[in-house]
Amino acid sequence: MRFAELYEAGDAWLADCHAHPNLVREAWSFQAAAPIRTGTSWLAAESSLVPGMKALYRMREEHRGPVLADPPQDRMWWLVPLNAADELADVRQVCVQPAGSVLHCPPTGQQVWGRFWLSRPDGSGLLTDPTVLGAAFGPGGYRLPTEAFA
Template sequence: MALQPAPYARQAGQDWLLACADTPAEIRSLWDGDELGPVPAGGHWMVAETSLARTMDALRRIDQPRRGPVLADVTTGITWWLLPPTLGEELNDVGTITVHPRGWVLRCPPVLYPVRGRMWLERPDGTGRFTDPVLLGAALGPGGAPRLPAEASQ
């Protein structure tokens, strides 16, 4: 599989994000004015919210190829993980994360650059790839990510 050059991948991610919006032209106009664009949860993804500190720990525990888009607001210390629209109860027992209902609006910057303190820690890549909610729950849960038994890692 050939890897796409970084600028192409970022543009593909931005095109995908716009395609997920109810009003892509309005969002593009907001972005042109350095404003955040509203994209509702549910149709293309669900949104799980947690702290920036917890997200940074989880990002260390989840291999990069297994991560989906993660948006951060560095001024408030909040992050949002975009998860599959088929999300069920996988994260119900993880007390450090809040899953927002369908229709909840996530105010997004463009993929290509930050706006008003919001930036993509993991950019959408245009493929619709998401973090597996079970993996995210394990990374954010009490013990962190699943670990191999000590004898298996030797």
Template sequence: MAAQPARALRNAGQEWLLSCALHPADAQHAWDTEAFAEIPAGPYWRVVEAPLTRSVEAIHRIGPDRLGPVLGDVYREVAWWLLPPHLADELDDVRPLTVHPAGWVLTCPPVQRSLAGRWWIESPDGSGQLTDPLLLGAAFAPGGRPSRETFG
């Protein structure tokens, strides 16, 4: 029984991700042929790149209820976090984060499965929830734990 709600969330997450693509049919075709879909950052979210190991630690620090989608690549040892599209300079001074500009293309596998070492560490769930940049910055800051003030 527990698999059905999880599967429904993955399906909703995949539909949401497709809705963010410029050409959803092309993205679906890529996944159907075991290729990555190319989805540019922009109106729906921005992408922040970080080392994979530190990202896994940050995921635990932030907690599951406050996370948006996080894509990982075991071969490149990199993770990509999806953050709100209005991201300004909140993370400019946080090492080792790289904020990619609107239009930067995220090459991603489908939500339901991994592809060539790339998988959704935290899958999109269809809600459109994204990680708060202040929480991400706090999780990567020295000491690495968001304070109570960060949570509001």
């Protein structure tokens, strides 16, 4: 399998999150990040890089949706469901961007302008659960519910 085919499903899903998917693919063909507005398929929960990385490693992979990082800007963004703003309102380290905000997204298998996917879109539409994200930023991190051990 060619490298490009490995990320095709994630790229297709991400492009389809834009009103004009062809414009997203065109931006990528010029090695640019595509401006995708939030609020149609997902919202972007923003954090600083170091606390975000700590939270990322506290979460199990199956609980994580796409996570975009921009180390030069000390930022990372978690793609979360459209109803996540209220649930994350009390998490000081995370700021959910309002619907209509623009997130400049590289294709899933490339780095553009220093941005890259720490957890890539896979085409499934999986987003990060805001409850799990909020818990991962807490002092003890995310823990499996007690029922998981029964």
